[in-house]
Amino acid sequence: MRNGRLGRGIGTALGVGALAVGALATAPAAGAVEPQSATLSFDCGTYGSGTATLTASQDGTSATIAVSTTAITAPIDIGAGAVNSTLTLTKNGTGTTDFTGSSNPAIPAGGAVSTGPLTGTVAAGDSLEGKSLKIVVFGLTVTCDATSAQAPGPFVF
Template sequence: MRSRSSLGIVAALSGALAASALAFAPGAAAVSPGSATATYDCGAWGGGGATLTATQSGTAATITLTSAVKTPIAVGADQISATLTMAKAGGGTRVFSGKKNPALAANQSVTIGPLSGTVASGDSLNSYFAGTALKMVIFGVTVNCDALTSQSPGPFVFS
């Protein structure tokens, strides 16, 4: 009998500790807005609107970009090296990079990401600044894209 009551007390205490741990656990980090649009000019490769989607887990963040720029030839999965430079409010930049893309058919809109980067709580990032916002290397050819507009509805703010 004693072992049953001891077991019950241990189970109750374990449950209470687990519940209190959840109550004091830090909340999941979030970025707002989760997605934004901007217009880019990629020179001879074209240009137009793009959608940027951001996620955050602590100080790690990712951005995926789907653009109006179309690849003239088919590109296999993970064949585009990309660097997205974001201007940080107050000065400086944050860089997101990677070699992640789905397989793309000829004349298909380019999707890149998720590109990985590091952020700090309170970072407000926008791809619109003086300089190349997006650099892609496709089959050894460098494609530079300048942001022509600020992100709408606004910059990404990381918590």
């Protein structure tokens, strides 16, 4: 008799544990950003224009955005870490916030500029959409203004 109650107790505990694990597996990740990737168009004046892909990730209140754009191409080889970038985004439709960094892969002459991850701070519910991109390389500053809305939409943290 005693073994029967012990067996039922273990079975119940295992069932509750399996339900808890199943609920955790289907719950959305805390701090997830949606969408994770978006595109928009930039006009960089005499340096060109084109589209950019922004890829975002989040860890608590810290977020990163990587930028790859055909709006600017490298006139010469650019070494890794030589590009200082500031991505300005509209925040919740009223203010702005900046994501900054100097992390980039090596870019061959004629290659599209990629920069990031650029880092910034976010709060739960922040809605961010690309506004402008400033890139400084070898002392030359290129400022690009967004000419389209971000698609599929703003990043929501």
